[in-house]
Amino acid sequence: MNPSASDQAIAVRNVTKRYGDFTAVNDLTFDVQRGEIFSMLGPNGAGKTTTIRMILDILKPDTGQITLFGSPISDRTKERIGYMPEERGLYRNVPVIDVLGYLGQLKGMSAHDAQTRARALLEQLGLEENIKSKVSELSKGMQQKVQVIATVLHRPDLVIIDEPFSGLDPVNTQAIKDMLYEMNREGVTIVMSTHQMHQIEEMAHRLLMVSRGKRVLYGNVQEVRDRFAEHAIIVEGEGDWSALPGVASVDPGDNGREVVLHLREGFQPDDVMQALAVSSEYHIRRFELAVPSLTEIFIQVAGNNHVPEQL
């Protein structure tokens, strides 16, 4: 399917960026649809941050074209974007409310609106006591919350977060995830970039995998995982697994408790489940399809000799 330009929050076409002899981004093409959670995956140095900086017009691409909401980036489009860079940072010796007011104004808000909304969000995240504190006086967790407020203060249509969970404890990680889900439900497009693939496996609708500046995988997350799914199931429990109909071979699993049952051609996981359901000789604690994690998929496609995926 080829979505129309009006459906696209971001359209990147054949973008290349070089630093001297080093090619940071190499002929990259992808779209981000409005209202989706989109994830850019890849190891450190893959070109994710450079791509984001080009989307935000901080850097100019050498070749290629980028449009946002159907047109090239302008000051007006910048006001529709909330950006949280990987290198978190705010003015350290300035009161929280002033920093947020300033950043809100730079996004086109009036001084009054920016301050009012900042106060409301600070109260919502339990920072009402720290409105006039300097950023340097806050704990790291509190600073992260202020950073998040700075990103969403102006009610952006598109939020871009580079390494969203970097340096966060599990509680704050969940808090950020909840906030992103909430915003997405309200129609905000969310783009996340990370090298910690397991963190966003459950969140993203679609993904882009990059390695050494090139696209290696792109598409719907579930479709990608299904495409890389083995013809196998993982079970935990007791019984003679090799005696089950359709099981070609049995391998011990990674954790010592589970086993991987490889299926013969023509047999489906449902067949095995039915056989288990009618037999009293098996005790089952866990039954699931052997779908590789995104990390495993990435290693498969972006290993040393990978060939970039063609659209």
Place this chain on the structure above:
Amino acid sequence: MTHWTNVFLFELRQKFRSKSYLFVTFGLPILAIVLFFAYQAYQDFSSEEEDTANPITETADSSDNVIGYVDQTPQALFPAPESYDAAPEDCQVTAASVGDLTPDVIKRITAPYCMRGIVRAYDSREAGEQALRDGDLDALYVIGPDYLETGEVAAYSEGFSLESASTETLMNDYLLASLLSNVEPEAYERLYLRLRDPAVIVENKLAGSNGAETANEDQGFALVYGFGLLLMMTVLWGGGYVMQSVVQEKESRAIEILLSSVRPNALLTGKVLAMGLLALVQMGMLLGTFVFLGSRAGSIFESLGDIEVETGTLILFGVYFVLDFLMIGSLLAGVGAVSTSVRDGQNFVSVITLPTVVPFFFLTMFVEEPNGTLARVLSLFPITSPLSMVMRLSVTDVPALDLAISLGLLVLTVIGALWLAGRLFRINTLLAGNTPKLRDLPKLLRG
């Protein structure tokens, strides 16, 4: 409101909250004024006390030096101060006597009698030398027997001391007052004042020559120095603030968020203008305090009272100030963009600022030959032109062609500097961890 105005106002607010800025801009002047008036009050108080305790010893000359002399002239031309027919009250200098300096008053307060205590007569050279050795005197003068023919007076001192070196005027004043002691007050006033300072030299240059036609050298020097210093210090301070502000945004890692909202040139413009204004306020306060206290002290500023600067010249000062600040501020912002710390940036600062202050090394030349070849070259070359042209404009009329070329080149340089800094602003985000080498810059500028 455009983005640069937001940046401008934010930077102003932040700096006005900075304790160090407030202290230097307002604290130091207040402190200086308080200390000045406290010292003045203390001086007034102690002199009043002294007057009450020992009114007789007060003399017209408040010097701490004490000199001795031996009069060997056959006519005994120089009697001891105490031998004159006068009373201690004659030497009292009151507000009334200062305000009403009639010939009588002048003769009375400059009379030899009033120098008693600081000028002592000795009967013999041996007695005088003994007093010098005992430390009672700073210098001893022996007026030879053939003084009338030769005017020769031998001076003696214990080694070299600043006191003995500065006693010569005292001896001259005493000899002059003694020689004129029998002259009528009107003639005394004329002779005493003229002989004491026989020539007040006013330098003039022939019309059409290379220079100001009737420039008062002191005033010219003060103007060149004053305006030059104001421009130079303001630009250097403000430029330093810009660099500091950029580096701090890099260190605190706020720069990337800003650049996602604001174009580099808007960020740069807001910063440069805010810091320029802040530096001007700071420099104006400090210079204003200095001039105010100087005028209160009634010292070197007396001769500046009648200085007049034309409005057109003042407007040109303003134009050069703004352009100079945009040029240096942008370049230093660029330095900030590629530096990882303020200290790191300081290494680059002198490379940019040193050439801008070169005209100051030729201060005398700007006063004497403001339209000379070197002054013209320096005022056309963009890096040195603002300071040079301001120094030239303060003492002479600069040909319109010189001004046009100088301003044209400067405007082009400012545009180049803003572009350069804008490029470095984009690039700097990628270089948070290290400072690029000079040879890498062309590559970085290409982006």
